[in-house]
Amino acid sequence: MDAAQNTPAEGRRVLIVRNVQSGTAVIRSDPGATFAERLPHAVVHELVEGEDLAEVVGAAMASDAPPHVLGIYGGDGSVSRMAHLARQYDRPLLAMPGGTFNHFVRALGVDSVDAAIDAYETGSTVEVGVADATADDDAPLTVLNVVSVGAYPELIEERERRNSLGKWLGGVAATAVALQRAEPLTIVRSGHRARVWSVFVSVGRNDPDRVATMQRQEAEAGVLDVRIHHARGSKVRAFASLAFGKRSAAVLRAARLFPRDADVERLVVPELELRVRPEQGHPSVFVHDGELEQRDPGGFILRCVAVPRAVTVFAPLGER
Known part of the structure; x- marks a missing residue:
């Protein structure tokens, strides 16, 4: 309509x-x-x-x-x-x-x-692009900001298990446990296998200096901006990469805790397919727009497709 x-x-x-x-x-x-x-x-x-x-x-x-x-x-x-x-x-x-x-x-x-x-x-409206994210043979999910696998979904999974502690205390406890337990996961893309700490698939082009692209940067998105954090650095760097604020990232870079540029691969593509294989004993999960999705143990196939002009949203003039 x-x-x-x-x-x-x-x-x-x-x-x-x-x-x-x-x-x-x-x-x-x-x-x-x-x-x-x-x-x-x-x-x-x-x-x-x-x-x-x-x-x-x-x-x-x-x-x-x-x-x-x-x-x-x-x-x-x-x-x-x-x-x-x-x-x-x-x-x-x-x-x-x-x-x-x-x-x-x-x-x-x-x-x-x-x-x-x-x-x-x-x-006043804007035509907003989205991503359709499909896990295995499930129905597609509408994504507005980002889909992620790896360290961030495991952190969210730990936090949800500690809901009784409240969001702040639960978050602190989850970070401590996730940092201790963190292990890289395996992805397969276009026949190539890689060990990674995380993958973030952002709707539309995003800030090239970030790894965790939690917030989209443009409305009329027709591509996916993918950040693959390869597992060449420490666990501390893996969790430092989850800083999505500019100030936080700047502080971590100054302290030499942020991932090295050579460890983060960037792709700008219309669609992406990954086979995701977590380590044994680790959850088979992904996150989209902050929502945790559980999958069968052993891994899953994640497909993301950019869909431009997918939904009309009321927004102030000039926000295009």
């Missing part, structure tokens, strides 16, 4: 799903008052634990008055799942920052709920 055909009318025929589990690591004001004031006719649904986003949206689309716009208030994982549904139902996406990092919406210049609603009310 063309976003320009939708008239704001204070949120009429807009579905907004709030993921109340997102952003628990940061203090955020409740957006309920903003929704009520600026989008009084929107349907706002709070996604509770155990509820499936696809089922909520599917029920709304099957109703007598299906939404013209799909809105989401949550983190990158929630936004990527709603983007997948926006593609499925051919609806524009109203994405609002409600998570801890909000990499995707920040890349589009959406730094607040009000900024997203401003773009919606003026009909």
Whole structure:
């Protein structure tokens, strides 16, 4: 559906799903008052634990008055799942920052709920490229920022096992354990085998000085920017490579803890296929937009394909 055909009318025929589990690591004001004031006719649904986003949206689309716009208030994982549904139902996406990092919406210049609603009310949109990520024979997943295998997914897997400690303490404990247990994994690409610490597959071209490309840098992405960190350095360098902030990376480079440029291979390609083989006793996992995916032990085949202009997203003018 063309976003320009939708008239704001204070949120009429807009579905907004709030993921109340997102952003628990940061203090955020409740957006309920903003929704009520600026989008009084929107349907706002709070996604509770155990509820499936696809089922909520599917029920709304099957109703007598299906939404013209799909809105989401949550983190990158929630936004990527709603983007997948926006593609499925051919609806524009109203994405609002409600998570801890909000990499995707920040890349589009959406730094607040009000900024997203401003773009919606003026009909300002951008056609956003995504990646389709497929593991073995599963259905493709919509990726907005990055897909990763190796050290970062293992760190996330350790952190999720320590949820009872809270996000901060759990993260510290997970980093300590992951650093101790870390081992390179084997990938096979185009018939060539390599031992690597990590692979990051970013949607669109990204900062050439980073290894962990967590946040996309462009909207209309038609390629994948791949960083392969070969296992020639230490475990410390492997985890130092996960620093995705410019300041953190600069400090680590100055301390000579960051991976050497010769150890990081960069590819800019329209698609990529990897056979991933973790070491025995290590989890068979990958991460997309902060969401952990478990695979059968022994490894899996990961395919990523760039899909330009895949979803229409409300964003401020000039964010192209």
